[in-house]
Amino acid sequence: MSTKKKKPDAPHPHDELLRTDRMPHIWCTGCGIGTVFSCVLSAVEKSGTPLDDVAMVSGIGCTGRMAGYLKLDSFHTTHGRAIPFATGLKLARPQGCVIVASGDGDLLAIGGNHFIHAARRNLDLTVICVNNFNYGMTGGQLAPSTPFGARTTTSTQGCSEEPFNFCALAAACGAVYVARWTSLHIRRLTTSIGEAMNKRGFSFVEVLTPCPTSFGRHNKMRKPLELLKFYHERSVIRNYIDPKDAVLDFKKNLVVGKFVDIERPTFLDNYRLLNRGELGDWPDLEPKLPRPEKQASG
Amino acid sequence: MSTKKKKPDAPHPHDELLRTDRMPHIWCTGCGIGTVFSCVLSAVEKSGTPLDDVAMVSGIGCTGRMAGYLKLDSFHTTHGRAIPFATGLKLARPQGCVIVASGDGDLLAIGGNHFIHAARRNLDLTVICVNNFNYGMTGGQLAPSTPFGARTTTSTQGCSEEPFNFCALAAACGAVYVARWTSLHIRRLTTSIGEAMNKRGFSFVEVLTPCPTSFGRHNKMRKPLELLKFYHERSVIRNYIDPKDAVLDFKKNLVVGKFVDIERPTFLDNYRLLNRGELGDWPDLEPKLPRPEKQASG
Amino acid sequence: MPARNEKEILITGFGGQGIVLTGSILGKAATLYDRRHATMTQSYGPEARGGSCSSQVIISEEEILFPYVEQPQVLICMSQEGYDKTKASLVPGGLLIWDTDLVTTRELEPSWTAYQIPATRFAEELGNKMMANIVMLGFLSAVSELVGVDSLRQAVQSSVPAKTRDTNAKAFERGREYGESLLKSRAKKDQGQEQA
Amino acid sequence: MPARNEKEILITGFGGQGIVLTGSILGKAATLYDRRHATMTQSYGPEARGGSCSSQVIISEEEILFPYVEQPQVLICMSQEGYDKTKASLVPGGLLIWDTDLVTTRELEPSWTAYQIPATRFAEELGNKMMANIVMLGFLSAVSELVGVDSLRQAVQSSVPAKTRDTNAKAFERGREYGESLLKSRAKKDQGQEQA
Amino acid sequence: MAGKAVLTGTYFMNGDEACCEGALAVGCRFFAGYPITPATEVAERMSWRLPEVGGIYIQMEDELASMAAILGASWGGVKAMTSTSGPGFSLMMENIGLGLCTETPCVVCNVQRAGPSTGLPTLVAQGDMMQARWGAHGHYEIIAIVPSSPQEMFDFTIRAFNLSEQYRLPVLIMADEVVGHMNERVVIPPADQIQVVSRKKPSVPPDQYRPYQPGPDGVAPMADFGDGYHMHVTGLTHDERGYPVMDAATQEQMINRIVSKIRDHAHQIISYDAIAMDDAEAAVVAYGISVRSARRAVAEARGRGIRAGLIKLNTVWPFPEEMIRDLAGRVRALVMPEINLGQMVRELERAAAGRCRVRLVPHAGGSIIRPGAIVQAVESALKEA
Amino acid sequence: MAGKAVLTGTYFMNGDEACCEGALAVGCRFFAGYPITPATEVAERMSWRLPEVGGIYIQMEDELASMAAILGASWGGVKAMTSTSGPGFSLMMENIGLGLCTETPCVVCNVQRAGPSTGLPTLVAQGDMMQARWGAHGHYEIIAIVPSSPQEMFDFTIRAFNLSEQYRLPVLIMADEVVGHMNERVVIPPADQIQVVSRKKPSVPPDQYRPYQPGPDGVAPMADFGDGYHMHVTGLTHDERGYPVMDAATQEQMINRIVSKIRDHAHQIISYDAIAMDDAEAAVVAYGISVRSARRAVAEARGRGIRAGLIKLNTVWPFPEEMIRDLAGRVRALVMPEINLGQMVRELERAAAGRCRVRLVPHAGGSIIRPGAIVQAVESALKEA
């Protein structure tokens, strides 16, 4: 059989979940966002969640366009506000499975406050952060993920800020599931997204992706393949290590893995508990309680 | 000599730094903010910093009024924006010593994003957070500091969110100096504020204070003294422990202490370094560098 | 120029004294239990406690158009600052009441009916300084006929937390008794004067 | 209705082909080196790469009032979509240029002067597909007299990163040579036809 | 639970509280907010009232988040609101814009205090009236309702929700500190006397559903998350499928839709009362708390033999241009008291188009306008005129 | 370093770049921003140009922070600016209000794109014109400048800084995507030909300094952090000492000060050009990129014998009411092209007060207005009139 013909005789297996009338998507040649999206689709299919109950919320950015290609209820909101929008969506329809997919700038530059508070509250959201180490959509500026010294259009002499370790931040704020992969770890990534969807509480999956057009171009990795190979070569898997030790050091290792997978009541669990009055009174502050050991001079 | 006369014959030792024409201040009977302010004044005096070079920036809230009582250059900004305002102030006048003093809601609810990014960038600011476990100014609502189960005017059945551990968050984001005291630890607090002012980089001092009017009232601790005694009895000092272990458990301990005191180049150090081109090129991404150990299947 | 039939009451004091609650209890008594019209507006500063604070109540048989008190017929002062700032607005023939320990009045307009009561002290004696406002309401119920006393009692009961109803009732009656006895002694004095 | 003396040039293609840079080099050549007036406006979509993109240049002896190209005298197409969308706007007698591998033209308006050049392929051969636009500019310099060729050379040199100046110069000359030889062979053909 | 939602009866409550009861009565079951004087009481009451009726209160980290959350909740199929005051209102603007662009029903209650900036947090103003119309970037139309009493806080909140559901957009309640904090009688009717409008749902199968294809009323039916319509919603310029399309033609179509649904129904949306207008030579045009000053002023003016009347605006946006244009042809002067230095009066001037005198009674804020100032303005306007 | 600040010479640059060069030339040494199309080029250029002249560029976490940071920098004694587009502009509003209330000089450049919401990020509109005036809560006045070419981006940015320093307030540059992205000749004059205004400093000893006591020009001298004046600055209503005072009287005093310094100097601030107006029967009133359409339209109209002229507004706020009122008495029609559905035209209508016809040439955005549409509007307005 020849594959030379232009149209294959079967549709792409993901076409069901794709707004095919919007293909090709806007992402550049070799951009990792498409791969991440592909993994999301696989995870959604495998999860067995009724499709009507899955929603995706994105902010603004290259990654933010993901929602627009998913043929499910999908919301492309404002820059930085995907998480609070998703908060309302989820609380209004608790049986729904709400996936937030957005860029690192969207989720953690302008959106950083919502991120930390949602993690703290343990809102039942699955947050997928595509980390391409810069702001793709606006042409490649410095982001809170940009490695120290890396060049971007607003750090032409090198970035003078230390980046965040997003996984460590998520964990520090209370996320119950935290994993990081590159966009080449397609099977592990798909598994993590699936686990995150099934997890009750704030789950966070970071994906390191090539942005050849911007990050690559300014850092001598213009070719998509070079970037992806670089990630591949440098990434090392260290499951369950403390995410603050899971450093991204471009000169050495890019540590990936599943770092956190714990249980903690969600916002709604606690809300219901308290509003049924089931928790009982908040402990009196009066010092009737057993006293802690005191130091001689406190 | 009698102390019965109404006016003492000497001025209060802090009157020099106080806008005495604005006394009495707005804080309630027994509110800890006044004590913290008193410690700030002591620290400023002791620091030896030329007074013209000290500025205070506050946001909005009961604590936010601090700037208005300090007879130095002082800025009362908008709710949540004290840190970015201070960022501009400091970068415009790097020789100045900029103290940010504000409430936990201001700095870490609405202002949370600026907080984490300023810590990440290691901006040379001294941030004093008065944590009274609720929003004082607006009458005592739930804050990101409110203990789980505690009552406030917007959590009359008990707070259903886990609070942040601000010290842990600051440390996780890169603060170089992190300490927590209660407003009764007046000498240690004064010392910490002084150390923080002298520290180059993002310093964070959290002070647990009584808000009898709001937090106390809703949690059976209406009397200022009761609250202050409670803090005193429960607080235990654990210097240099990992701040994430420095928990505030109202049933057991309120862990205080100086947790972090490290060195890290400030934003401006790095900015100057890079813009003088002294750092040299950002490492090529091309895999010319020594390769890390790879796992069999990455 | 208050519209006919409008009774204007101004209550001034500090934040934390329950000034606003006092006004609202008064308005509630008039509206819900006396079935008249009432508005209560408030004015307060940024301070949670200790800032100057006032509550303006208008009670009327008709719909109230303008809700601000301009020339109160009744002025209740629970702080010196409040008294100093507002006394000039009290109409001739108006009713002035102040807290003995918190306000020092000097020359009073002779046409005024003027009373003082150590409401805060009474409240302290009853165990909670914060109930001075309820003492004051009890007192007001004795020395004026703004609203029905039972309406006021009901309004107090339905406005305070369930747990504090009894003590508040006591505070109310303490004020009322003090008012009644004051009236009696005044009446006696007046009589005495007349007789003299 | 372009004002007299205004030359309108429309360049269309995909994001990533350097369409905007092409327009800006052209405008720069006219403004800074030919000392005429020029405006360059751009239109592009949200895509960093691959979205349709155009650059509109007006060159004039006088101040340019309105900066949009309405009826281009020159149309350069580096994508099929760009060609399809804009070909109707090219004036009769206009100059049409396209990239051989990226655009398929069908019936051409007979009054047009039409050329094609495998600019992308040439650029790939020179080692970087991204220089197709510079090849195109070289070609344009040969087949039109919009701006002085040295002006254009200078504008190219001052617009590209220092490190890439040599390769860009090569790309430019590659396009220019192709244009010149094309002109020659056409001239021959025309001559031939005349002679025939 | 229904019983707890509509607290039929008579109350002495403040406007903030009445706003909550109106919202609950018309079916609001989600509130996301952030405390701010003088709107805090709305959040506070919602925080304990919502759990009583099975709804959810969440205090967000700021007003940006609050606004975004109610949009999300609305797409989750739940009637949602937030409340704030000036500083928070400024922060909400970007996401109010998202609500307008994505045609998301919800209600925002701004209890105005004096600005600019932090201003006078506890004191009244009407300084955000133009901001209500123009505070977000880009072009749109908006609906803004202005209550002048606690009872209207109840009644108009119901109307705000109904309009938001009917026309699919965020509706603004432009209250103010005095209306919010003033206590007055509030009558809550029986549940069956409360008109409840809910968004029109799609009636076509999912594959035929076009989320931005307006019906004959100019409004598109709205599917909620979970209804199985698999719609896409974006703040980018989008076509009737909801897909982003980046061109001027789609932009025009979209903007015209969101603008026309208001402009074309302006007469249904606009609400005002004419009081003592029959023989009026001068009309006081007032809104919000200034209506209360104006009512007394008109009474006083009449008492002094001046033929003054009152137009009480219950909605300010869309602005009742036609009515004012007519009116300007019939009276000699229009007088507008505002607790700002001239905002809605500019619309009055514009609509009057020189047909009669237009006078502002300005007030910088901190207290409400004394009736005397209005009477004086009416008098002098008539003298000049 | 001075040499690097003023790049005297002739360039073919776009408006965003020219804006940077204007800022640097007039002494801007601090930029805090957040990328957004189509204003990103301003930030990008500033990021490498500022270190060259000893200034600081910082990319903040969002626009809220960017705006707050430039206010801080201004109080640190440095001329500061930020740039953004619609969504970011919406987010900046609260802190623009702080700047107005605290009278802080700085410059905000909004390169407008089509909205509402995310809209058409890469395409032009003039949809934020009213937002510029009314986008923040509370009452105030503002200065907004509107360039129509890259050269004006350079020149007007200089003027924006000078006005901001002179009148102590944030000044807005209301550019648009086409002006921002269009390349054209830009001439940068020698440094000594650039007018530089800097804030007036106090001349009294610190204990006599009243940071909000206006001088005869209505503007108070400004001390910077470190000058030893130990001033207090607050967004609360404040008296002349800068102290918060929470009453209506102080509110009135403060608002009047911040409003009057603009209103009283409106004639110095307002700038416009009259082109072919001498014998004009119809005036096209245009601003920003639409000036370019209008210029061609007027030329075309004249070509067809129509006596059209052009009023080119270089500033839109404060609005040139008097000039328009006069004009409306002299021409038969005013025609305004705007890339929105009618914003500044409302001011035109208001100022014209019925004295002549006022016509809008609306455009929803995504492209600039074709001259033909303007010519047609002029023609039909004159026919009707």
Add this chain to the structure above:
Amino acid sequence: MKYWRVPLDLGTIPASRGKVMVIEERCKGCEYCIEFCPREVLQMSRAFNPKGYHFPEVGDESKCVNCHFCEVLCPEFAIFSLAEPAVA
């Protein structure tokens, strides 16, 4: 209930003699100074100040060691101590 009265930093305070000054009208009656004074120098007044608060009065003045604890702790800047030449 007295055991916790040891001020947190007592050890570091030099023992000397002091004089306590009260700025009565600034006081809001929180009682902190009274309660946490390591020497029990202070007691509450029965009188109200103009704001309606009771304020501290000096009881046995001779006990004051000028530790400044009340001074720094007082949220109102209403009390301070001055060094007094050590007597007896």
Add this chain to the structure above:
Amino acid sequence: MKYWRVPLDLGTIPASRGKVMVIEERCKGCEYCIEFCPREVLQMSRAFNPKGYHFPEVGDESKCVNCHFCEVLCPEFAIFSLAEPAVA
């Protein structure tokens, strides 16, 4: 440079036979599928698609084991494999 061609999860992939399908007009020529195909089934076309990209062509079709790696990795949904009855 071939050592890293082992796909990350190769161990878990069942060996079977597949048929690769390319949706040429969706392809943007990143070469990921070609480079990371564990069996080197694919190669780059010389032709351009309408967007101007080269796209993958199947070289030795018989080598495809239907691992779906190209399918999931492709950012463009431009390539996929289907199970083929095992031959030979």
